[in-house]
Structures are given as structure tokens and as C-alpha cells.
Amino acid sequence: MENVQREVEEILEQYVRPGLRQHGGDIRLLEVKNGAAYIKxxxxxxxxPSAKYTMEGLVKEELMKHTDLIQExxxxxxxxxxxxxxAKAILRGKNK
Structure with missing residues (x-):
């Protein structure tokens, strides 16, 4: 399982993270279990609001393209x- 996780991390680093980082974001691989990669x-x-589209259109697409170890x-x-x-700062400001 460690090898699968390492392979997924390498794919994320090479094909996914550069695009996310251009927009001030990133991705963390939480675990790989039963052919599914859990990300955050x-x-x-x-x-x-577009996170689900990014997951489907970028993350899932790249993982499925570069490894057959991930199905989901x-x-x-x-x-x-x-x-x-x-949110707390905004609410504090409104309560003054």
C-alpha cells in the first residue's frame, strides 16, 4: 500500500499541484484505500465552490491517466x- 500512496503522491506532484499552486491552492493526499484516493x-x-469540478476534471483525470491502481x-x-x-472576524465586526 505504501508503494501505491507514493505513486499517487508523485502523480499529484508532477501533474496536479503545479496548476493548483498557480491559484494559491494545494492538495493533500489523506489515504489510499481499496483503489480510492482520499484527498483534501x-x-x-x-x-x-469549484472544488468538485477540479477534483473530477483535474485530479481524477490525471490519476486515472497515469495509474491503474486508482479507480476512484x-x-x-x-x-x-x-x-x-x-467568518468569526466578520461576525465580530457586525456585533459592534
Whole structure:
């Protein structure tokens, strides 16, 4: 399983991360399990309304193109700590 994870990381580094980083984002591979890669977007990509499209159109496409070890990509969606902090700051400003 370590070899699969390493191969997926190499594909992400070479084919996916450069495009995400141009927009201030990045991707983290959480785990590979039963042919599925579990990912999380970070930076500006975290919480982006287009994250699902990016996952389908870029991440999944590149992984499926470069390895037959991955059949599915699953996006872990959660609100980033940065977004929580921004929301708190906005709410504090409105409560004054």
C-alpha cells in the first residue's frame, strides 16, 4: 500500500499541484484505500465552490491517466480553519 500512496503522491506532484499552486491552492493526499484516493484541498482551493469540478476534471483525470491502481477519487470536504477565522472576524465586526 505504501508503494501505491507514493505513486499517487508523485502523480499529484508532477501533474496536479503545479496548476493548483498557480491559484494559491494545494492538495493533500489523506489515504489510499481499496483503489480510492482520499484527498483534501488546501489554501485557496479549500472550500472553493469549484472544488468538485477540479477534483473530477483535474485530479481524477490525471490519476486515472497515469495509474491503474486508482479507480476512484473522494474529496474530503470541510471548512478550513482560515475560513472559520474569517467568518468569526466578520461576525465580530457586525456585533459592534
Amino acid at each position: 484541498f488546501t489554501g485557496h482551493c479549500s472550500g472553493c 477519487v473522494k474529496l474530503q470536504e470541510e471548512v478550513s480553519p482560515e475560513l472559520y477565522d474569517m
